[in-house]
Amino acid sequence: MNENKQLLTAAEVAETLGVGQRSVFRWRDMGSICPPVKVAGSAALRWRRADIEAWVAAGTPDCQRTGWKPSTDAKGGAR
Numbered sequence: 001m002n003e004n005k006q007l008l009t010a011a012e013v014a015e016t017l018g019v020g021q022r023s024v025f026r027w028r029d030m031g032s033i034c035p036p037v038k039v040a041g042s043a044a045l046r047w048r049r050a051d052i053e054a055w056v057a058a059g060t061p062d063c064q065r066t067g068w069k070p071s072t073d074a075k076g077g078a079r
Contacts, residue, residue: 005049007039007046007049028045031063032063033055033063034051034052034054051070
C-alpha cells in the first residue's frame with residue numbers, strides 16, 4: 001500500500017485496522033466508523049487516511065452514538 005495515499009479503499013482501511021473488509025462495510029452501515037467520502041464523477045467511496053488515523057487515535061469511538069467527527073481544515077483534510 002502506498003503510504004502517501006490520501007484516500008483509502010475499504011480493503012486498505014481493513015488492512016490498516018487489521019480487520020476484514022466486511023467489518024469496514026458493517027461499521028460504515030452502522031455508523032460506527034468515520035464516514036467515507038464519495039469520489040467525484042464516480043459511485044466509489046473512499047476514506048480519508050487522516051480521518052481513519054484520527055478515529056484510531058481517538059480510541060475508535062462509535063461515530064453515530066457519540067457524534068464523533070474528525071476535525072477538518074479549510075482544505076477538507078483532518079487536522
